[in-house]
Amino acid sequence: MNVKRYLPILEWAPAYGRDQATSDLVAAVIVTVMLIPQSLAYALLAGLPAQVGLYASILPLVIYAVFGTSRTLAVGPVAVASLMTATALSPIAEAGSSAYIAGAVLLAVMSGIMLTLMGVFRLGFLANFLSHPVISGFITASGLVIAASQLKHILGVQASGHNLIEIVHSIMGAVGNTNGYTLAIGVAAWAFLLLSRKHAKPFFKALGAKPRLAEILAKTAPILAVVATTLVAWVFSLDEKGVRLVGEVPSGLPAFTLPPLDTGLWSQLAVSALLISVVGFVESVSVGQTLAAKRRQRIDPDQELIGLGTANLGAGFSGGMPVTGGFSRSVVNFDAGAETPAAGAYTAVGIALATLFLTPAIAYLPQATLAATIIVAVTTLIDLPALGRTFRYSRTDFGAMLATIVLTLGHSVEAGIIAGVALSIGLFLYRTSRPHSAVVGRVPGTEHFRNVLRHDVELCPKVTFLRVDESLYFANARFLEETVMDLVSEERKLTDLVLVCPAVNLIDASALESLEAINERLHDAGVRLHLSEVKGPVMDRLKGTELLEHLSGRIFLSTYDAWQALTDKADPEPEISRVG
Amino acid sequence: MNVKRYLPILEWAPAYGRDQATSDLVAAVIVTVMLIPQSLAYALLAGLPAQVGLYASILPLVIYAVFGTSRTLAVGPVAVASLMTATALSPIAEAGSSAYIAGAVLLAVMSGIMLTLMGVFRLGFLANFLSHPVISGFITASGLVIAASQLKHILGVQASGHNLIEIVHSIMGAVGNTNGYTLAIGVAAWAFLLLSRKHAKPFFKALGAKPRLAEILAKTAPILAVVATTLVAWVFSLDEKGVRLVGEVPSGLPAFTLPPLDTGLWSQLAVSALLISVVGFVESVSVGQTLAAKRRQRIDPDQELIGLGTANLGAGFSGGMPVTGGFSRSVVNFDAGAETPAAGAYTAVGIALATLFLTPAIAYLPQATLAATIIVAVTTLIDLPALGRTFRYSRTDFGAMLATIVLTLGHSVEAGIIAGVALSIGLFLYRTSRPHSAVVGRVPGTEHFRNVLRHDVELCPKVTFLRVDESLYFANARFLEETVMDLVSEERKLTDLVLVCPAVNLIDASALESLEAINERLHDAGVRLHLSEVKGPVMDRLKGTELLEHLSGRIFLSTYDAWQALTDKADPEPEISRVG
Structure with a gap:
């Protein structure tokens, strides 16, 4: 067994040097600054207490650094998985309750087990x-649902729902109770984030920063919004004016957590855990491959399953929520110069420090600020031109x-993704059940044979040449029988x-x-049935089968050989088809 | 809409003449003689009263004659579907009870609805x-289970079980209670059927019959066994000696029956009905195609779904059980000279007459005789050399x-077929997720390119030619990304x-x-990425896509064009690979 396959850290750690450590540290600081508000926001989106997001950004990052194959993927809570977590848990318990938190832990553990097993059995395919x-389509629709679900925090109203229709309906009914202070903070944060998205980079450049530094400084906008609105909320005691704040967050590192051992709950959440796993995996691999390619590196999808699976196990056993590779964070990590997965481990240290020392300040952070962060982040996921x-x-x-x-917007994320997969596989089975084939005839005067429907070719009424353009297996074998x-x-x-x-x-x-x-x-x-142009490996397997023993015709190396042997060459004037 | 597609009877009925009618009538008489004991036996196998088998052999045959596309397929109760019916119904009710019979009716109706809908939506694929x-494998294992399950009737003992292990265990425990008279009748009938299978044809030939007539006369052995053992049972009042007889069978044609409208029962039986439908359809189509080919006729699988679906609806609404095309009966029908589906309708008349007039005699038929009929019939299904x-x-x-x-023998028919299908599709998805591709090089001095692993070819270190040997779709697209x-x-x-x-x-x-x-x-x-030898229709669709707009390289008509344009032809000595 190849130990390095299962422990990719052995590939880079032995040669890890001072230069790499510096690059990784710089990237880690930047990602930490970005991850603090994101982890709090995605916990909020999932209906979980803020600290759960922080917990999911410590141990999983360290574990991924050991088992993951991408050098730059930044693992942690992400928007779509958080929405899927909320959808899965809302029938189980009330958001924020201890049963709900236990459910999130269970989802992370189950997802970890599933991904790890899929990796061990190489089921990445x-x-x-x-x-x-x-x-x-799923990510676009999820982005819309997430953005809509955050409007209630901007308005400072109570609303609920798991699809666009329910959410919009619920918000419309509650819009009369809008809290002015909350709205002011939410809109201000939103506007600041939108403006900084567009203008922060040119602004820092104008101040003399180099392009890469300007790019990185622009990414600090969310943490600035967090700091500013937290200060405002603290100074003006906005909680007394009805502005909902994150509230008291327990300080200190996460404790070892066991998932609930209720088998009923396990089977109830199994499908959700599988969907979260697969969607998260597909996104991670696509981000990881894109970034790896830029440096001519490669990732191993089966080992990525193990990396993400063990990261999720780590998330679950440390009281966190499901994690996966995040798109924007990974890009920032890459751009900031991360060279090895050690950058992720350093980020974990950063988040651990925040959990130890920043939680008293986080208590004053308005939820509207986090909602604005989420809305701005998910709009990058929405791809309508697609x-x-x-x-x-x-x-x-x-x-x-x-x-x-339609199903994601109108019913639920789970219904949407299940219908999409079922339709994809259904269409796939349908397409593959009809192998491409064509009756071919001889291009006059040559040894070439072409489709009778597309070319002027010579035919012989007693002999038909059927070209089979795909491999033959059970899915399409019967269709071939029918065609013949x-x-x-x-x-x-x-x-x-002649086939x-x-x-x-x-x-x-x-x-x-x-x-x-x-x-x-x-x-x-x-x-009589004949075969021609059978490939070597296929022919090797056919030897000794009843087919060759009982074949009524012959096997020709080339189709032209078959044409010469079977058609009446003395035929003075061959029939010519002039179709198409 | 093409009416003839949905009513294949319009293809042959207008030209139906006296000669065809004579051929069809002769075949119908022979099939009727064969079908009477079979329909009784398969009802017994399914745990149903004998008349249910007869009912399933009247209306469905008439309906199939209207909607079916095979000229010679003989529809009715068959062994495997009867076993599957028993497996599906045994958790629902006690064999033979009115709830059990209602379940059989429901299975036929549901199977009819499913098959008809699959046909209308052309889901035959x-x-x-x-x-x-x-x-x-499934049919072989089912045959073994069926044969084992009939041993109890030969021995005259009570036994039960839905897989080989349970049945053998149950019979071993009951073998002490063997009824001598039953055993004598069972073994005699079995021996007679086995002997007639082997020697009846030569025997009739020796008597001067022509080969085809001898063949047909040999098929009457089961009915002779039925008549003889019924007479013996009646004359010696064997029922008083503990020999189990078929018992009183209501005389007269089947009445219109409605399936139970209990939605819980519908959903409980849905999977079973689907499995019975699909297994029955696959068998019917394969028999139908084999027979049609012998006369250069054809069958339409999607219309066959409608034919079998409506036949099952007919079976259900006339108090019958699930039906499908039977292998041995169809072959007899074909050999006896049936020319159109009218032969099936005439057979229905024969069975109707039997239901009207023969039921008093059937009461004295020993179950052991029917068991012997089943055992001899299913041994033809067992194909161990496969x-x-x-x-x-x-x-x-x-x-x-x-x-x-293993699952069919050791667990149940349903577990066996489900596991088989799941494994087949899983293997299929796995295989198709890895498209065949090969790095190719130039055969020196030619314009041909071959796999570098199999041939001595010219290579260029700066340019790689990757030949893709299959269509590209979502199932294998990611693998191509990884390969590249x-x-x-x-x-x-x-x-x-170059792709x-x-x-x-x-x-x-x-x-x-x-x-x-x-x-x-x-x-x-x-x-840079280049493409070569792109097929016309594929190229047409690619026009106007971002791929062609942003393609970093070019599109070459032939791979040799690409070779000439991209490799340094002035290179004095090209690198030659001598692998493999």
């Missing part, structure tokens, strides 16, 4: 079955995407059928039986 | 996902087959990558985004 349009692009490129993919969006038998029942003069197989990479046991059935049925119908 | 090895064949051809297919057999990025991270000198696409029939929206991501990542890594 299963994530492929979330097609791009489905995941893109709908148009997908619509223009493929109607079937667009259908799956639209169903995902249709050809035979249409073409009464037929005496020979031209240049693109057949595999014939599985089902397809082998189908070919045997085809051979036998053609024999009964007085038609 | 879903049946492809029962791979040949799985269905073959295990060896599959093992030799493909280990993965064999794994799915073995799991199906691995190549780039291994080959530091690389400046150009050679002669076998790519389709690029779906996910694969398009993967290619865009590959293009972007390669660009970040300082490598």
Whole structure:
């Protein structure tokens, strides 16, 4: 067994030097500043106390540094997983209650177990079955739901709901109770964040900062908003004026936590945990691959499963919530110059220090500020032009995407993602059940054969050449049987059928039986079956099978050989098809 | 809308003549003689009163004659579906009780609705996902379970169980109570059927019958066994000696029956009904296609779903049990010369007459005779050599087959078929998630390119040619990303990558985004991406996409064009790979 496969830290730690440590430390400081408000905000979004977000940003980062293969992925709470956590837990208990917190711990542990097992059994390929349009539609719709759900904090009203319709309806009913102070803080924070997004970089550049430094300084806007609004809330005692603050946060490092051992709860949350795992994994891998490619590095998706799985186990056992690789944070980490996963471990130290010393200040942080942070962050997830692009490129993919969006917005995130996956797999099974094939004829005067529907080619009424353009397995074997038998029942003069197989990479046991059935049925119908251009590895496996033993016709190396042997070359004037 | 598609009877009925009617009538008489004992036996196997089997052999046959596309398929109760019916109903009610009979009616109706809807929505392709090895293993294992379950009737003991282990255990415990008379009748009937299977045809031939007539006469053995043992049981009043007889069967045609409208029961039986439907459909289509091919006819699988679906609706609403196309009966029907589905309708008349006039005699029929009929019939389903064949051809297919057999024998038919399908689809998803691809090099002095691992080819260290051998869609798009990025991270000198696409029939929206991501990542890594040999229809769709707009490299018509343009032709001595 290759230890390095399971412990990627062994790849980089032995050569870890002073220069790398400096780069990693700088990146860690910047990511820490960014992660403090994000971790608090995503805990809020998930309906959890603020400290749960901090807890999920300590141990998981250290563990990922040991087991993860991406050099720059920044792990922690993220928006979509937080929304999915809230959706999964709301039927279980009231948000913020101890049963609810225990549920979040359980989700992290289950998700950790699932991801780790998938990694050990190398099941990363299963994530492929979330097609791009489905995941893109899902994230756009989730972003819309998240943004809408945060409006209540900006307005300072009570509202609830798990889809856009419920949330909007609930907020409309409560908008009369808007708290002016809350609204002022929320809008101010929102405006500041939006403006700094657009103008902070040019501003720092104008002050003389180098482009990279200006870029990094611009990322400190959320922490500035947090500090400023916290001070305002503290100085003016805004909590007495009805502004909801984060409130008292227990100080100190997280304690060892065991998930509830209630089997009923485990089975109730199993599907949610699986969905959180798979969605998180797909996003992490795509971010990780994008960043790795920029430095010609690579990540191993199966080991990433183990990295994320153990990180989630760490999150669960330290009282946190489900974690995964976050897009914006990872990009900041990369841009700030992180060179190894040690940067993540240093970030963990930063968050641990915040948990030890900053919690008294966090108590005065207005929830409206966090809501503004979330709204600004998730708007980067919303990609509406992707709908148009997908619509223009493929109607079937667009259908799956639209169903995902409509169900996510109108029902729930879980219904949306399940429908998307089911539709993707359904469409996939449908497409693959019809192998590409074409009746081909000879390009006059050459040894080449082309589709009769697209080219002017020579045909022979007694011999049909059917080119099979895909591997044959059980999913499409029956369709081939039907195609062949249709050809035979249409073409009464037929005496020979040649299957031209240049693109057949595999014939599985089902397809082998189908070919045997085809051979036998053609024999009964007085038609001989031949094969041509069979690839070497396929031919090796066919040797010794009943198909070759009972084949009524022959095996030709080239289709032209078959043409010469089977068609009547003395035929003075071959029939020419001029279709298409 | 094409009426003929939904009413295949319009294809043959207008031209139906006297000659065809004669052929169909002869076949119908022979099939009726065969079907009477079979329908009684399969009702017994399903735990239902004997008349239910007769009812299922009247209306469904008439309906299939209208909606079915096979000219010769003989529809009715079959062994495997009867076993599955018993497995589905035993948790619901006691065998033979009125709730149990109502459950059988419901299974037929639900199966009818499912099959008809699948036909209307053209979902016949879903049946492809029962791979040949799985269905073959399933039928072999079911045959073993069925044969074992009938031993109790031969011995005249009480026994139960839904898998081989339970049944054998139960019979072992009861073997002490064997009834001598029952055993004598059972063994005699069994021996007679076995002997007639082997020797009846030569016997009738020796008497001067023509081969076809001898063949047909040999098929009357079961009815002879029924008549003889019924007479013996009646003359010697064997019921008073502990021999279990079929007992009183209500005389007369079936009445209109409504299935129970208990929604709990519907959802409880839904999975079973689906499995019975799909297994029955797969078997019917395979028999139908085999027979149709012999006469260069064709069947339409989607319309077959409608034919079988409406036949099952007919079975349910006339108090019957699930029906499908039976293998042995269809072959007899074909051999006896049936030319149109009218033969099935005539058979229905025969069974109706039997129901009207023969039921008093059936009361004296020993159950042991029916058990012997079943055992002899199902042994033809058991195909043990298929295990060896599959093992030799493909280990993965064999794994799915073995799991199906072990679970069917050791747990239940439903667990077996579900595991088989899940494994087949899982293996399929796994295989398709790894597209066949190969790095290719130039065959020296030619314009041909071949796999570097198999051939001595010319390479260029700055340009890699990657041939993609399959269509690209979401299932394998990510694997392509990984393959490409691995190549780039291994080959530091690389400046150009050419994707050679002669076998790519389709690029779906996910694969398009993967290619865009590959293009972007390669660009970040300082490598240009080119495409060559893109098929016409694929190229048409790519026009106007971001991929072509942002493609860092070019699109070459042929790979040799790319070779000429990208490699340094002035290079005095190209590097030659001599691998493999």
